[in-house]
Amino acid sequence: MAAVTEVAPGPTSRPDERHRRGKARWAVLAGAAVVALVMLVPFVIMLLNAFKSPSDYSQHGPLSWPQEVYTQGLKNFWDRTDFPVKLLNSIFISAVVSVAGVVLSLLNAYAIGIGRIRGRLWVVTLFLLATMLPQEALIYPLFTMAQKVGLSDSQWSVIIIFTVIQSAFGTYLLASVLGTFPPALLEAAQLDGAGRWRILWRVVLPIVRPTMVVLMIFFFIWTWNEFFIPLVMLTTNDTQTVPVALASLQGDRMMDAPTTNAGALVSLLPALIFFLIFQRTLTRGVTAGSVK
Template structure:
């Protein structure tokens, strides 16, 4: 009985969390006249994609979607690679000053983006990378890798020494040990980091807003924020923009849900 009560509680909580998404989806397929007449909670008479099509064409959403995928995917891959290399040196290699290096990474994770925006703007402007996707990829790779390094270092600090010794006996050097032993064993954790890095970067707004001023380079959150700030959308188009903005992240999460589940389960078992 207790188990069923817990399951029902989780189901009710999940349904409650889906209510805002349902309201947004409902209003996205309404006409402006239906929204003005019946309000945001009424059911539409039919499915109207006018708001979705108008928003897609107005902001060239396909281009913004491509920019977000390129930036988020590149950051997720590069940040995982950098995190693994750093954590391998700190967690397994036990380099000198390991504790202080981890403190630096921890401090980097606590700095607000508002404190970083002017130095990053000045630096990217000086090196000629301002208003380029490359600058955003490099910056967020460093930011995400700081968290990944801090997390993976503690994980690899408890890596089974028997496996490392066995690889060393078989003649593997440090690079071969990393690629053939450490990475395969740590794959569930790396999968979790990859998913989180992608979604976190996808949802970033402030730094891309400052560093990507050209319309051709803007990401999905920046395009949504700029257009809403100009007050160029009605309620149905606003709902359509919110729906289109969140669907890709949800789809990515669902595609990689198995990797996320395996990583969390592996951490719990360990």
């Protein structure tokens, strides 16, 4: 008579545990939906008031539905600020900073993470501390240096400043990534006769490219939203950016609330469109970086 062996059943989740897990997921989704709605409230109010006449705004307040579609506020903001010029200035500054900041971050991180320079930990800590410095503490020496080198009221002064500021964070991030780089890949490349530059462009760059794309998107959006340093450095209408133009016009000409909301809406749209275009690229970059 053959012996019968009993196979122990595998671990299965109990129905009550699955039920609790499902309730927890629904609670998290509900909380995320509430947070999303709360964050959307200011944008909805801005959108309502952008197409509301000044008389309608004064009579019914900012939370009422527009009695008619009022587009004169958009036209006033467009004409008073010479918005196309400000838009091109913001795009130019943000694009150059995003590219230059990522390239500088890669070179710094390659020297720190792969080159293993002396005092690597202190250098990375210095870059981390540099990202925490308030702009108010830097603006006076930066403004003085810009005047002495002939970059007063020049877009290149803002580009240089933000390239250095953004690359401080990029260097800290990429140096942390390259610090865990597989030594076997580097040794194999060196055995094949590859030099440092060839290792950088042929071995290191393809692996950290997703992280660099994420940094480039962040640098563009961060630079686009910057206000204080461009406000001090750029003093003429031909060099100012969109946030500076919106704030200076509001204080100079005392615009009404609907025109201010219309200007904020027009100023927000380019950055929003840029984010939507590169949303999938951003998601792929974060996922690829986490897998590698």
